Amino acid sequence: MLLGPPVGAASAAPTIFPNLCGDGQVAHTGLISRQSGVRVPGPLFEVYMRVDAVLIQQPAIDFNTFLGLTHEALGYSPAGPSDACHRQLSDAERFISCLAALRDQKAVPDLSPSLLTHVSFSVLIAADDRDVIEIVQAAAGMPFVRAETLARGMELVVITGTLAQWRDAVITGTKGEGAVQACYCKVLTLFEQVGLNVWSDCTKKPTSNRLFYLEDRR
Numbered sequence: 001m002l003l004g005p006p007v008g009a010a011s012a013a014p015t016i017f018p019n020l021c022g023d024g025q026v027a028h029t030g031l032i033s034r035q036s037g038v039r040v041p042g043p044l045f046e047v048y049m050r051v052d053a054v055l056i057q058q059p060a061i062d063f064n065t066f067l068g069l070t071h072e073a074l075g076y077s078p079a080g081p082s083d084a085c086h087r088q089l090s091d092a093e094r095f096i097s098c099l100a101a102l103r104d105q106k107a108v109p110d111l112s113p114s115l116l117t118h119v120s121f122s123v124l125i126a127a128d129d130r131d132v133i134e135i136v137q138a139a140a141g142m143p144f145v146r147a148e149t150l151a152r153g154m155e156l157v158v159i160t161g162t163l164a165q166w167r168d169a170v171i172t173g174t175k176g177e178g179a180v181q182a183c184y185c186k187v188l189t190l191f192e193q194v195g196l197n198v199w200s201d202c203t204k205k206p207t208s209n210r211l212f213y214l215e216d217r218r
Helices: 031-036 063-074 091-103 113-118 132-138 163-173 178-193
Strands: 051-057 120-128 144-148 154-162 202-206 212-216
Touching: 051 178, 063 091, 091 113, 113 154, 113 163, 120 132, 120 163, 120 178, 132 144, 132 154, 132 163, 132 178, 154 163, 163 178, 163 212, 178 212
Parallel strands: none
Antiparallel strands: 051 120, 120 154, 144 154, 202 212
């Protein structure tokens, strides 16, 4: 766990960072490799110590109000294309698709790059204090709050940004080294898990350190 239980506690409290063991080391879970599609033989995190991330904030959209008013004003529902989509959309993708439909009633539901600034997300990161500066630098321009934890040498940092900013941060961060690269590989998986793959125009390139970096094909 990241933060251990109080002295004398009967049992360990659950942790929001399942990849971190009691000493701050990253557990051998293989999460990053499985979600990224990069197959990693043997121990995965033997060099990526003391880093993990969780998605803590996603957009909360009042669709009833938004769709009611826009339908009245436009004479059609901008949710039509997304409602007719055969795959399940996250609220963020549905909202972005609705914004596209404001301009074009027949717009295909997708994560239009020009509209990614309309939704924001926050990620909580636990990392070695020696790596936090580089992790934050990869997210240049995004507001953050950092704090020391009860675990020696560990810090928490909350970074908030638009989906467009996170897209750029992940591309930059996966080109970093050690814990920085591992952190942003994990951040990418967090967005993929909620159906927000905004890196479809990038190629995942496996690296010698058993992770990957993103190569932008644009």
